[in-house]
Amino acid sequence: MDEQTRWIRLDGAVNVRDLGGLAAADGLTTRFGRVLRSDNLQDLTATDVRRLVGDLNLRHVVDLRSDPEVRLEGRGPLTREPAVSIHHLSLFAEGGVFTDVAADSIDADKVLPWQSRQDSGPESERSVGHYLGYLQDRPDSIVAALRVIGRSDGATLLHCAAGKDRTGVVCALALETVGVSREAIVADYAQTGERIERLLVRLRASPTYAADLDSRPADSHMPHAYIMEKFLSTVDERFGGVPDWLALHGWTGTDTGALRARLLS
Template sequence: MSLVNFRDSAFLSDPEGLRIRPGVLYRSAQPYPAADEAVVAQLRSCDIRTIVDLRDPRETRPADWVAAEEAGIAVVAAPVNPATDALTARMATMTTAADLGEFYVLLAESAPAAVTAAVEAAARPGAVLLHCAAGKDRTGLLTALLLDLLGVPAERIVADYARTADALPEIFANLAERHRTALNAQGPTRVTDSDGRHLTIPAPLLEAPAEAMSVFLARVHTHHGGAAAFLPACGVPAATLGAFLAKAAVAAA
């Protein structure tokens, strides 16, 4: 089964090809039920040589990317899922799309090592695929930071993020089957985590609202000076940023 929510981030964010080279930065949801020959063919057709898995280890299964690794495609684990008091508090009070955008900021700020590992992987030769479970939240914020680094306008980054809404029914059906959770149930969606705790998923997390990404980008610029300043603050070396820009940026005429 081919990857769901799979696309080249240059498609919507820079259709004129002015800032990011096509065929460099891809995004998707997690493989379901696991990578197979169809997924490997999909990756190879795009020259994807590196996969960045942003999921927490508790979300993964050993077989998820075996077929890809056997085909010579590198898989880099960069889990963006820190359990901090600030994130827990934000989850408990999240009701709006703007709240979700603020949550993305906290999530990125709380995972500097994962952000650094993801950018280092994205700077490797060949195309890179970023993914989490849905290919929306963690994938969305990492993709947004890389596109912002390349100078893609905020409204284009938002459009790329919001495109995930089209795939959410299939994504949630897959997640519900995998985790035996009724993600499309009426009312607050409740799940049980690996520690047996009952959690409620806030409604904005079940959507891909454009406002969430707009708020995230605005806050990154207001509080951190944009991706060009935020990524080094996370620990991304200047040489890594240079390598990614050399690979992904469109050369000035």
């Protein structure tokens, strides 16, 4: 791992990095080796698994994909590692018309639940709408994911398909909760843009994602900083901030203390 960029090199994933080294309040920084974020993991090689489990002490994986994505794409080799616990915490309302599909049926409108949301308006508004939808549809999954991080006995890796939107939102909420600067949170979100071309090549190789990716303008896939800025400012305006939103859904001061203890030094 390059601690200047935080990127982690793996053969079977391209958007993998550590959330360490980010500036927080009171002169603190986030610790390396506590939270990793990634694109999907089903193509990890044996060498990748040894690196993650052995060298990086990976003990928990938070899989934010929908049930159909997991069935169609697979859960990946880390499910066979006894040292690693898998937490499947979809950010979509499962079991509805847009997610309840058979494992052997590829229907883009159903496999990709985000396609059911409103696509009118500028890209920033559409993306923010998707992100707010995660908060509306699955606050339980978000709270559970943050608790996994706070209670982990090793490194926790969060991922979805691209490691950009769903993963980006949960990581941003975790960082905001422990007092990481808004500037650092936004910069981390936008950093996926450095790998976007390789990431899109990887996702287009899967029939689950290819049609959706090709149906939208190239720029719509970029994690622009203004998208995360608008999302977090909207949470501020509507809920009083991330801590207040979490409190509405059962998050406690003890949870915040545990998360801060795990992430900050």
